[in-house]
Amino acid sequence: MNLRDLLPQADDDRAFAEPWQAQAFALTLALHQKGLFSWSEWAESLSEELKQGGGAEDGSGYYECWLSALEKLLAAKSVATPGDVDALAAAWQRAAHATPHGKPILLENDPQHADWNRAP
Amino acid sequence: MAARVRALETILTQKGLIEPAAVDAIVDTYETKVGPRNGAKVVARAWCDPGYSDWLKQDATAAIASLGYTGRQGEHMQAVFNTEDAHNLVVCTLCSCYPWSVLGLPPVWYKAPAYRSRAVIDPRGVLEEFGVHLPAQTKIRVWDSTAELRYLVVPMRPTGTEDLSEEELAALVTRDSMIGTGLALEPYQP
Structure with a gap:
């Protein structure tokens, strides 16, 4: 890929393309400040994801790799298993579908919320 | 993606992290x-x-912190000065370590595999694509950032700027000139 193809975007000074990227970024910084992992540990985890080719040539897959690196690090630290995250992500998605437009999306809006709450 | 991030946030909040x-x-x-x-x-x-310039050369972390800009990751900073003989270019081949405290978040191209690999293999070619044409005798030094050490390029001061104030000079310093993929602006440029 020619770098020139990327340059128009170089004028785009938005740090994040979508809000979730900013959230994932900030979660990582907050956890590092909390001392959950060192920055070297984080860089290693992120570079591992990027090396596996998850990042597109134009750098657009960068935050997907970021998120995946964070999930793996949290699993390694026994903070959240992939299963926990899958289940809760599905709950958030159901909640989003069940929430009328314009209302804040709350986890309680998930139709299966009661079940989820009882889960161990 | 948004749902997964929300899920993580929920778990981490519940755990008090x-x-x-x-x-x-x-x-x-x-x-x-x-x-x-x-x-x-x-x-x-x-x-x-x-x-200040000498201090920045000797101990960039402290000199930069004296202006109130400190890294959150405990990283050290090194300032690399461009001269007629040598031009500096910064990359992170591993991921995209970047001096956030002084440059904010990296641009898209800095995170792209194309830049991360080619800046090392063919820095002169990369600079040409950015519109930076250096004399053949100017050496190019490529600095590979790490989680612990990040680089700030100090571009050469443009000629004809002797009368400008520090504030006016700062306006000539672009983000790209501090990564090394650009030069400081000439004063007559917008």
Whole structure:
């Protein structure tokens, strides 16, 4: 890929393309400040994801790799298993579908919320 | 993706590892308060004040912190000065370590595999694509950032700027000139 193809975007000074990227970024910084992992540990985890080719040539897959690196690090630290995250992500998605437009999306809006709450 | 991030946030909040308000504050800081203007002030100060410039050469972490810009990751900073003989270019081949405290968040191309690999293999070619044409005798030094050490390029002060104030000089220092993929602007340029 020619770098020139990327340059128009170089004028785009938005740090994040979508809000979730900013959230994932900030979660990582907050956890590092909390001392959950060192920055070297984080860089290693992120570079591992990027090396596996998850990042597109134009750098657009960068935050997907970021998120995946964070999930793996949290699993390694026994903070959240992939299963926990899958289940809760599905709950958030159901909640989003069940929430009328314009209302804040709350986890309680998930139709299966009661079940989820009882889960161990 | 958005649902997964929300899921993580929910778990981490429940476990008391994060506070949503603190996370929002970080987003706000990086979207609005931190950016390449910080680095530009460092460069302009170094252009105006030889004492500061020496300090920046010896101990960039402390010299930059003295202006109020400190890294959150405990990383060390090194300032690399461009001269007629040598031009400096910064890359992170591993991931995209970047001097956030002085430059904000990295641009898209800095995170792209194309830049991360080619900056090392063919720096002159990469610079040409960025519109930077260096004399053949100018050497190009490529600095590979790490989680512990990050680089700030101090571009050469443009000629004809002797009468400019530090503030006016800072306006000539672009983000790209501090990564090495650009030069400081000439004063007559917009």
